[in-house]
Amino acid sequence: MASTHHPKHHAQAAATDVYVFGYAQIMMELTRRLQTNTVKVNATQAPTNQFCQYDAPPTPDMKNVVRPNVDTLYSQAWLDLAAEPMVLAVPVMDEGRYWLMQLMDAWSNTSFKSPSSTRPLGAPTTDPSSGAQVYAYALTGPGWKGELPDDVHHVPMGTDTVWLMGRIEMFNTGDDVENVTAYQSLMRLLPLSAWPDQGTYVPPDGTYDPTVSTAPPSEQINALSGPDFFAQMIELLPTTPLNPPDPAMSATLAELGVYPYDPAKLPGAQVLDQAKEEGLKLIANHKGPAPINGWTFVKTDIGYYGTDYLQRAYVAMFGLAANLPEDALYPSTGGPSTDSAGKPIPYTLTFPAGQLPPVDAFWSLTAYDADSFLVANPAEIYSVGHFTAPAPDSDGAVTLYISAVAPEDDSLDKTNWLPIPTSGKFTITLRLYAPQTDAIPADWPPALTRAE
Structure with missing residues (x-):
């Protein structure tokens, strides 16, 4: 019976797996070099x-x-x-x-x-x-x-x-x-x-290397060719134990000559470049959990990844340095600031009575413009919920007003207003510090609603 095993295809698939496996490590290393240079x-x-x-x-x-x-x-x-x-x-x-x-x-x-x-x-x-x-x-x-x-x-x-x-x-x-x-x-x-030095310890100076790129690590990693990416892994792996240990991935690394390094086994540039191309596609298209009422909300499999290397790479691509769910959660949503005629769209976010974000520390809601920066506004309000508790409605619910202009109703408490941009798209992020993860309902947070 003829063998269905194709060594070439196997090497390509293995190299792509290793690219995905190493993505977070290389993103961390590029970040480290930039921030310590x-x-x-x-x-x-x-x-x-x-x-x-x-x-x-x-x-x-x-x-x-x-x-x-x-x-x-x-x-x-x-x-x-x-x-x-x-x-x-x-x-x-x-x-x-x-x-x-x-x-x-x-x-x-x-x-x-x-x-x-x-x-x-x-x-x-x-x-x-x-x-x-x-x-x-x-x-x-x-x-x-x-x-x-x-x-x-x-x-x-x-x-x-x-x-x-x-x-x-x-x-x-x-x-x-x-x-x-x-x-x-x-x-x-x-x-x-x-440690018991009475304050005499003086840390040594660092070093500056003018060849270290100042571009964001996300741009740097995309610019690395397949062979360059693998060369970085080959350099790092001897001093970086797999965490957690993974006999299957260790065998693949050895088979491809990545670790222990064996240039005779390492696939050629074409295979490694294709591993990069396929790996980046896999990572970018990785599906997170289904949105909840329009919110992107990752509640599990974040902060610590075990051997789920695709999830680890996905989080590294879109939000390196994610916390454990018990320390912080960050659901996000958003929309257009204006309608097709350029008129500002007001939004509301209403937490029913007893359904404010369940936290042991505190929560807040922050708005960002289309480039993910804070929204400049004359009132200099950049977040709500944390510094001053929002005022409740008469029925005990809490309604937040999310709009480019302050709500016209003077009876509304301005601690409940979060300004958004006057044009373009915006996003808002809820931050829950020390969240009570067991107390979060399955259909929470409530939807961001157009108030027109």
Whole structure:
């Protein structure tokens, strides 16, 4: 009986699988290079193992981040745990202030041990440098063995490369910003050997490489040829264990000569370029869950992906650094700002009585223009729901008014108004921090409704 096995077709399919498998890893690496390519800390970059602190709320003029939130200030860092564990110190904050230190491995998986105000992982200790009460976490790489001080909580990571994305809640965008930046100044990153240092540790300067692209990583990854993409994987895999371990994918990587690297087995440029073309198509066309009342709402299989590499790549393509569902959820919807005659369309979003977003921390609704930036408006209102609780209707429901101009009815509370652009498309994102995932009804959120 003739064999139906076609080695050429098999190699092509395997190479496409590996492209999809490696997509999130390469997206993370391109992001890491861009954000650490500096000698000193600046507004958007920091050397490895140092914080880049965002010390002011975003505005519509800020174009370096799409879909920014106006609820928290970010503290981010790229860590290298190869030499030794790093200690992350997070100050004890005032009661009721939400914070989250999201920790991701090199594959974009968020650690289930990412600490937060709702999950601080143990008791505080005294920072030997500032004397402040802090939670101290020792982040260790996969090969580390050793002893930790009693007052430091162990957070094992699956790879030596870690992306830390910290968020601290602002109670308002006025005088409370100073309180948050004061907490940021008490956050510390330092090698484990320097932890009891009384404040003498000075992090080394980083390096600047003029050949590192400043283009967004999403553009950079599309510009990589198939062979270039695979060359990046070949360089990274020897120091990046698969997380989780996957014997089937490990066998495929070995068969194609990707890891362990074997140039004699590696497919030619034509196969690798086709793997890129087919891989990108698969990722872009991957179907997320069916919309709920017009909302795109990913409630599961996000933040940690196991061996679902297509889902991992899809999230990396459209929203790298996604949180675990128990930490944050971000349903989004949108529509046109005007009708065919150019007249502004007013919308409403009504939460029935008792059906406000179920959260243990807080929720907000933010509007974005067609380019995913904040909407400039004279009232300087960029989100609703968080800083001031929206006023309820007479029946206990809460109606939000989403329109380019303020509602004409003077009796309506302006805390319920969210401005959208005067032209073009817009989107809105609900943010649920520490959501009560079990309390979210299957048909929630309610639909965004034209009010005309």
